Amino acid sequence: MSKEFTPKLVVGVGVFCRLKEELEVHRSEKVLFIVEPTFKELSFLYKINSFLKKQGFQVRMHFVPKGEETIQNPYKLPDLAYDATFDTVIGLGNNELLNYTTFTATTLERLGLNKKRKITLFLIPSTPTTGIEASGKFYTYENNMRHFPFKRRLYPAIIFYDPLITIHIPLLQLIRSSVITLAKAIEYHYNSATYRKLTTSSIQLIVHHLVRASYHRKDLEAREALLRAGMFLGLSSVDWKRISLIDCFVLPVYQKVQVSVATVTAVMLPYVVKLYREIDEQREREILLALGYTKYNKAQSSSTLSYRLVNVFKGVGFPIDLRSIGVKEKDLDELAFTAYGLWMREGYCSKELTEESFYSLYREAYAGNIESFFE
Numbered sequence: 001m002s003k004e005f006t007p008k009l010v011v012g013v014g015v016f017c018r019l020k021e022e023l024e025v026h027r028s029e030k031v032l033f034i035v036e037p038t039f040k041e042l043s044f045l046y047k048i049n050s051f052l053k054k055q056g057f058q059v060r061m062h063f064v065p066k067g068e069e070t071i072q073n074p075y076k077l078p079d080l081a082y083d084a085t086f087d088t089v090i091g092l093g094n095n096e097l098l099n100y101t102t103f104t105a106t107t108l109e110r111l112g113l114n115k116k117r118k119i120t121l122f123l124i125p126s127t128p129t130t131g132i133e134a135s136g137k138f139y140t141y142e143n144n145m146r147h148f149p150f151k152r153r154l155y156p157a158i159i160f161y162d163p164l165i166t167i168h169i170p171l172l173q174l175i176r177s178s179v180i181t182l183a184k185a186i187e188y189h190y191n192s193a194t195y196r197k198l199t200t201s202s203i204q205l206i207v208h209h210l211v212r213a214s215y216h217r218k219d220l221e222a223r224e225a226l227l228r229a230g231m232f233l234g235l236s237s238v239d240w241k242r243i244s245l246i247d248c249f250v251l252p253v254y255q256k257v258q259v260s261v262a263t264v265t266a267v268m269l270p271y272v273v274k275l276y277r278e279i280d281e282q283r284e285r286e287i288l289l290a291l292g293y294t295k296y297n298k299a300q301s302s303s304t305l306s307y308r309l310v311n312v313f314k315g316v317g318f319p320i321d322l323r324s325i326g327v328k329e330k331d332l333d334e335l336a337f338t339a340y341g342l343w344m345r346e347g348y349c350s351k352e353l354t355e356e357s358f359y360s361l362y363r364e365a366y367a368g369n370i371e372s373f374f375e
Helices: 015-025 043-054 095-111 171-189 196-215 220-235 245-256 261-279 281-290 301-315 329-346 355-367
Strands: 008-011 030-035 058-063 088-093 120-125 140-142 145-147 158-161
Touching: 008 015, 008 220, 015 043, 015 120, 015 158, 030 043, 030 095, 043 058, 088 095, 095 120, 158 220, 171 196, 171 220, 171 245, 171 261, 171 281, 196 220, 196 281, 196 301, 245 261, 245 329, 245 355, 261 281, 261 301, 261 355, 281 301, 329 355
Parallel strands: 008 158, 030 058, 030 088, 088 120, 120 158
Antiparallel strands: 140 145
8 A cells, every 4th residue: 555645444343333423524514325235225324324414414325236336447437426516435335346436436536526625535344355445546347357547546534344334244245255355365465575464464364263254143353353354455555456366267267157256266276375385485484374383394385275275165165176166177278278378468476387387276176186285
C-alpha cells in the first residue's frame, strides 16, 4: 500500500455500530450505501437505514444485482455515477462488491459532479478479502484475468472489520473467500520485498481458524481472525499488476470444468507450493515457522506444507485431486500447455520454470499424489 495514505482500520465485534459516529466526523450528508444482494432480505440493514435517516442523513440503499459487481468495462459507468449530490459512498460486501464500490466512488470523484466536496469512501468487508479494500484501486476482468486499468487511487477513509457482519453470509461464501485469501497470501509472500511478517500472519490466521470457523458458526474470534487475514494482505504493500503463479494453474481448469474458482484453487494450491519452493526455499521456511514447525527439514518441507493445506481443505469439504472435479486425464496436456503459456506471457518472476514442471504438476494433482513431494 502506498505511503501516501493509510485508511483508518476499525477491528472487532460490534465496531459497525460506530458508523454514525464516523459519518458525523466526516460531515457526511448524502450517503450512497452499496450492498451485495446477500443482505437484501436482512432486517438489520433496513434498521440501519431507518436509524441514519432519523439522524438527519440522506441515505440511498443500492443492492447490486448479482453479476453486475464483476467489472468488465471500466469505461461503462454505473448509473449511480450520474447522481451529482452524493458526498459519501459506503460498500458492504465481499471482495468483488468492495471493488465495485471503489470503482463507483472513483467514477463519482473523477466526474466531479459534486462541486462542494470530494467523495468520502467507507468499506465494510463481509468476508475475508485479498486486501483490495485498502489499496485505493479497483480491477476489471478481461478473459477471466484481473487488470488494473487506471493509476488513480481513491483510498477509503475508514474500513470496518466486524465479525458480526460475517454471520449474515452463507458459510460456503466465507469458506471460498478464505481459500482465495490464503492463496493470495502465499503468492504475495513470495513477491513482497518487505512486510513478509504480514503475509505469514495472514497465512497463519486462515490455516489455524478456517476449520474452526466452519464448524462453530458463532465463533466470532475465529471469524475475526479470517477478516484480519484479508486486512493484513491490504497492509502488505504488494502492488499486484501481473498474473500470479497459482492463477496460471487455476484459470485453465476453471475454464474447462463447471466448478468455482475457490474449489479449483483448493485442489491446486497444495501442489503449486512445490513450485513456490523452487522459486525461494527460504520464504517457504518462513511460512512453516509461522505455522509452528520449529524444525525445518529441507528434504520434507514441501510435503509438510502441502499436507497442512490438504488437511485444512479436506476439513472444510474440498476435494484434493483434479479427477474429483471433472478433469479428464486426456485434458492434462492441454491444461499444462495453457498454464505454461500464461506464465510465459504474463508471469512476473525471473526464476525460470520449465514446461515439463507444469505437465508434472498437473499429473500429480490429477493423481492426488501428495507423497511425490518427498524427494
